[in-house]
Every structure is written in C-alpha cells, then in structure tokens.
Amino acid sequence: DTGVSQDPRHKITKRGQNVTFRCDPISEHNRLYWYRQTLGQGPEFLTYFQNEAQLEKSRLLSDRFSAERPKGSFSTLEIQRTEQGDSAMYLCASSPLPTAANTEAFFGQGTRLTVV
Amino acid sequence: AQSVAQPEDQVNVAEGNPLTVKCTYSVSGNPYLFWYVQYPNRGLQFLLKYITGDNLVKGSYGFEAEFNKSQTSFHLKKPSALVSDSALYFCAVKNFNKFYFGSGTKLNVKP
Numbered sequence: 001d002t003g004v005s006q007d008p009r010h011k012i013t014k015r016g017q018n019v020t021f022r023c024d025p026i027s028e029h030n031r032l033y034w035y036r037q038t039l040g041q042g043p044e045f046l047t048y049f050q051n052e053a054q055l056e057k058s059r060l061l062s063d064r065f066s067a068e069r070p071k072g073s074f075s076t077l078e079i080q081r082t083e084q085g086d087s088a089m090y091l092c093a094s095s096p097l098p099t100a101a102n103t104e105a106f107f108g109q110g111t112r113l114t115v116v
Numbered sequence: 117a118q119s120v121a122q123p124e125d126q127v128n129v130a131e132g133n134p135l136t137v138k139c140t141y142s143v144s145g146n147p148y149l150f151w152y153v154q155y156p157n158r159g160l161q162f163l164l165k166y167i168t169g170d171n172l173v174k175g176s177y178g179f180e181a182e183f184n185k186s187q188t189s190f191h192l193k194k195p196s197a198l199v200s201d202s203a204l205y206f207c208a209v210k211n212f213n214k215f216y217f218g219s220g221t222k223l224n225v226k227p
Contacts, residue, residue: 110158
C-alpha cells in the first residue's frame with residue numbers, strides 16, 4: 001500500500017503528558033497537511049509543509065502543538081502537556097505540487113488521541 | 117473568508133433511489149471544490165473535484181456533483197444508491213493552499 005501512513009492509529013494518554021504522532025506521506029508528494037477532527041465536525045486545518053518548510057500554521061493552534069518535517073519526507077506532530085480538549089482524530093494528508101489537473105489531497109487513516 | 121455549509125446532518129434514502137447531499141460554499145476567487153467520504157474510524161477518501169469546465173463532474177463509485185456558480189452550490193448526487201454508500205460525506209473548498217471542510221452529512225441507505 002503506497003498511501004499515506006499514520007502511526008500510531010490509537011493513543012491513550014494521561015493529561016499533562018506529551019505525545020508525538022508520525023505521518024509518512026505518499027512518496028514524492030511535496031505537500032503535507034495536518035488536520036484535527038472532533039466528533040461531529042469536519043476536519044480543521046492545523047498546519048502544512050511544502051517539502052521541509054512549514055508554510056502556515058493555524059492561528060487557532062496552541063503553542064503546545066509543534067510539527068516538523070525535517071527531510072521533506074515524513075512528518076511528526078507533537079502535543080505537549082496534553083489536555084482533555086486535545087482528544088480528537090489527527091489526520092495527515094499529502095499532495096503533489098498542484099497543477100490544473102491535480103489539486104486533491106490524499107488522507108491517511110488518522111491517529112485517534114484520547115486524553116484521560 | 118471561506119466557508120462550506122452542509123445544511124443536512126443526515127440524509128436517509130432507500131437503496132436504488134437517487135440521492136443528493138447538499139453543499140454550499142463561500143470563497144474569494146474561483147473555487148476549487150471537492151467531495152470526500154469517510155467510513156467509521158477511517159481517514160477521508162477522495163471522491164471527486166471541480167476545478168473548471170463542465171459543471172457536472174463525475175467521480176468514484178458512480179458519484180457525480182453539479183457545480184452551480186450562481187447558487188454557490190456543489191451538490192453530490194448518485195442516480196441509484198447502494199447500502200454500501202452509507203458513510204459520512206464531506207464537502208470541501210480549497211483556497212490559498214488549504215482545504216476548508218463542511219461539518220459533514222451522514223448518509224444512510226436502507227435496504
């Protein structure tokens with residue numbers, strides 16, 4: 001399977017702990033996105049990378065959240081000092097540089113975080 | 117500001133009947149519009165997109181969508197629903213390199 005891969009699929013953590021999620025995009029996709037989805041809502045933009053450069057980060061995103069894509073391939077999303085409100089599905093997506101015919105993003109299966 | 121509205125939380129349809137899932141959008145400039153489907157505990161799966169050209173676009177699994185610029189709508193349709201189409205459907209608009217999603221519509225297809 002050469003789709004977007006996310007690890008772990010599920011994570012349960014205690015409030016106050018740090019967690020890190022990994023995303024492996026489709027090979028040679030330049031762009032990588034992180035989204036958060038809570039129950040009953042659509043995905044909410046967190047941040048995106050073009051190669052190794054983080055081009056935009058949501059203004060709604062707490063500074064407890066940080067993301068990296070050090071070599072322009074896989075990416076990690078870290079949440080420090082987790083809170084119960086961080087419980088959500090964290091989705092990663094990737095896409096090639098957009099052209100007229102190729103603008104969609106491809107999503108991984110997500111990491112479901114539960115903070116207890 | 118860009119936004120996507122899916123006015124129906126849930127749509128119920130009988131197998132074999134046509135289905136429509138509604139979406140309206142607000143975006144500056146020309147819209148890039150998408151439909152994605154999500155099955156339980158899974159990520160989003162791309163169905164179809166409108167970029168330019170013909171207002172009726174066809175996608176995966178027999179789905180199609182109609183772009184209406186004057187009504188700023190992009191409704192998802194299928195002529196004959198299958199039980200296996202039951203899932204959560206998201207409309208999205210792409211603007212300034214980011215995707216903005218609606219809140220989703222749960223489609224229930226009953227045998």
